[in-house]
Amino acid sequence: MTGNGGRPSWHEARAIAAAAGSAPAAGSAPAAGSALAPESVPLHAAIGRRLAADLVTPIDLPHFASAAMDGWLVAGDGPWTLVDHSPGRGQASPIVTGALVPADAFAVLRSESGEVAGGTLRSTVAGEPRPGHHIRRPGTEALRGERLIGAGTPLNPAHVALAAATGADELLVAAVPSVALVLTGDEVVTSGVPAPGRVRDSFAVQLPALIGMLGGRVAGTARVPDRLDDTVAALRDADAALIVTTGGTGTSSADHLRDALRTLGARLLVDGVAMRPGGPTRIAELPDGRLVAALPGNPLAAMVSAITLVEPLLAGLAGRPPEPVRTVRGATAEGRAGSTVLVPYTEIDGRAQVAAWRGAAMMRGLAGASGILVVPPEGVRDGEDAESVPVPWRVVA
């Protein structure tokens, strides 16, 4: 569905964004950050990254037979004569958890299940040890050649511990696209309480973290005055696969983003979106292949665009599908003809209640939100399913 004014719908814009990131222009030179080949990183650095190639274990897991308890390695039925070498039939020798045992070892008797008197060990628990008791056999977790983690898996600490057990020192992970921020606005101040007519910067304090949560890495931030030549220079000099700009998307004498893109010969892939807020969002490709996501200056509009449109761009650049849109049970939300309305919501009693603070410059609604509700032009009726994009953050401390 194409939105009003010839602008793509929000769904179409997401699809264009995902494809833009994954298909660099034919013949374009790779930009600094857009050589998005997978990279090999040490294990600890792989947590939170996506595995780029299947992890196949080159060894059995575990790869040798070992004692699972402290006690004695025993051979045959007891009682056993204690020895200080590998026991033969009728003999036992002390052993600690994890120690290597012969592949054909009979059993381990736990220290609390045996008693030594005069150099002879006896079991004090009827039925212990059974044959094979307390011995970890090789290959019980995985056999050599088994695929343990599939390509594309986001790696958690347990994955990385598993990789270490296979003997890996590094893992091949998908690239994290580099992002350059270009923030516009003469009226923006970066500390303290702004005077009337000035606004406190909403972006530099959180966009690097947000971009990180969306799958990118901010390599640098430039602030530019509301001038065409400065905007052109900032875009020209930004050294990253993706440039994210804020503000200046309008048509007033203080807005230069579109002219700057034109001056640089950019190809506009998305020239505004039939969405609210965030309608003025642009996605463009510079002649050298770098991508630009131009977000409106209004803070909520910019963040809604970042979460729902920059994320697919980053996903495409990293060679993964965008985060899927979810379904939630909605509470009544009004739509808008010809547009998708994107509104922060919180889940109350299993229903997505839209936030009261949804003005394009308001942060209060998004700050407490579980996600962004995707309200179609016809609106959402109470109890009806609706699409949603979860917020990408989770606060743990």
Ligand SMILES: Nc1nc2c(c(=O)[nH]1)N[C@H]1C(S)=C(S)[C@@H](COP(=O)(O)OP(=O)(O)OC[C@H]3O[C@@H](n4cnc5c(N)ncnc54)[C@H](O)[C@@H]3O)O[C@H]1N2
């Ligand atoms: N005649 C029209 N005017 C506007 C339209 C329109 O269609 N016709 N669209 C409105 C919409 S929707 C939006 S969104 C904004 C887009 O504005 P720009 O992208 O050009 O952004 P600015 O004009 O630079 O700023 C808009 C607003 O945001 C504040 N801002 C900017 N940067 C920051 C920052 N770093 N931190 C906090 N706040 C920021 C700025 O002070 C303005 O209040 O245009 C509407 N106008």
Ligand code: MOO
């Ligand atoms: O993107 Mo604007 O903030 O729709 O209002």
